[in-house]
Amino acid sequence: MWALASGHHNHHVPEMPKPACGYIYLHGMQSIALHPVQVSLPITINLVSLTRRWLAKEAMASTSSLSAVLLLCLAVAASAQLSPTFYQTTCPNALATIKAAVTAAVNKENRMGASLLRLHFHDCFVQGCDASVLLSGMEQNAIPNVMSLRGFEVIDSIKAQLETMCKQTVSCADILTVAARDSVVALGGPSWTVPLGRRDSTNANEAAANNELPPPFFDLVNLTQSFGDKGFTVTDMVALSGAHTIGQAQCQNFRDRLYNETNINSGFATSLKANCPQPTGSGDRNLANLDVSTPYSFDNAYYSNLKSQKGLLHSDQVLFTGTGGGTDNIVNNFASNPAAFSSAFASAMVKMGNLSPLTGSQGQVRISCSKVN
Template identity: 50%
Template sequence: MAISFNFFLLLLLLAGSTTAFPNFFLSPSFYSNTCPQLHGIVRSAMKEAIRNDTTIGAGLLRLFFHDCFAGGCDASVLLDDTRASVGEKTAPANKNSLRGFEVIDLIKKRVEAACPQTVSCADILALAARDSVGLLHGPRWNVRLGRSDATAAEQNAASFSLPGPGSSLPILLTMFAAKGLDARDMVALSGAHTLGRSHCSLYRERIHGDSNIDPAFSAALRSTCPLGSGNATVTAPFDRTPGRFDNMYFKDLVAFRGLLKSDQALYGGSLVDPLVEIYSEDNAAFGRDFAAAMVKLGDLSPLFGLPGEIRLNCRKVNA
């Protein structure tokens, strides 16, 4: 007998609660004795970075998500290609979209000067993502630390395990459930799109073909993102306050102004509609759930000790 769509979604709503387990090796106080300056160094660098470019916060948050979702939170996404191996940066979901590598390089340089060979690039990335949100008026949370860095990239995982701009709700729920993240985590983490912008090529199909879209919204976007090849440099913000971490993303979904198909897939006749509506009305609830989901995201398959390492340069493995 065929399983109903709503029952299928209900199963996925419950899936994450039974597959995610706390990681007892990670701790917010991991570097309290070995690098007590760490949090101050990262936050100071992130203040500088955001002051110079308010969009970099979105880049670092995306960088952390793409690292964790493809093989675990091990800084493998930071590795450059070599003659011997292809990294994750050129995977379809990452190519021409990931940014913020130079900020991580700067933070790593300062951390190495203060605490040599002590703090992993994976932990630096986790802290930079948290501070990106906090400095843009979003929530803060205790980042659990103690990860090692990968010595190889996860190119295949980066190519096939990351959600795409055209992902449907069942696909999104399935991909997140496979990582031990439930529907609430998925919807809250999707709210990261309250920051940043997307390229025309990723939303062109939606604004020219979808019916579940506000007509005035789509008309305004079509003027700069026409059918055909269009202008590769054209971008649009995910919501009306792209430089502020708030619940405007969910307000826009309720108004059918989601930029990507995968954004609007969260609202418009599904079991996650109530979550979207709650977040659209209660910014504090969104902030709390986003912070909790980021802690769970940071627990995805971290490395401890060998075969990992503490990279001296986040872009390459140690010699």
């Protein structure tokens, strides 16, 4: 099913330098918890490389490059408006309400933490963290999402609770961002401070969801390009892939790996084949855990699995070759140093949450996350 998307990948033409805004680089983060001051100060914006990349892509004339930089700065200013205390006076119980609801949902069904984390990723990679993925239809019908994304009802129910507490105040995009963090925490992972103040889109983009979400058959070069397009470093990408320490995938997304790849542990492959037969169409939707060793703990076992050739998806295993090349060193570091992983993951999640947010008077605060007001 993903094959359809591959042909279009990265051929989209950004109308605006929107992928460039909001990429803040955090310096000197020593602890996992990102305190407000560390989030907002000091930030430097990698204008040079972002502008260069954008210009290279679009082959811009020099006059329009000037306006590109201008637009870029405006976009960055929009993102810099996010603040961890955004709802402190307008909805003081917002964060506690979200946390309680997420914890309850994860306790009820432990896979839900994974599903909520993935929802946030699929929101942010498509026109930024604007809750576009929550609008009925549209992006939800895109190949990576259809019959795959889950957890919408948890977000809808949190939104309903918040509407009774503080009418039209807390955006769906912020609920999703906080829910992703609380999901990680509920499963034993690191915590971080979430900058807030995102607003919700009035539109969604199915084509962009097909083009910009990386498919599981991608190699390291494609993955690096895909994450690089959003301003992520290779270390960010390897850290974010560590999200696959929780959750499940469908047979159709790892079948080729079981039957056609050689860099897979043979016992691991054999055990998975039982529930994922070779013929296309048989057991396509059967599930397997992305982390074979500790599927419901947000830990660094994902990286040890990769070192044992027990990555479930092709796109997981390409992060570790065993030859010392590619991203092997990063995987080795995260496998042996849980604090390094936690810190890198938290930092990359803040960065992901800052992808092109709508702020100020842009967009709207939806009353119901599944439809525009």
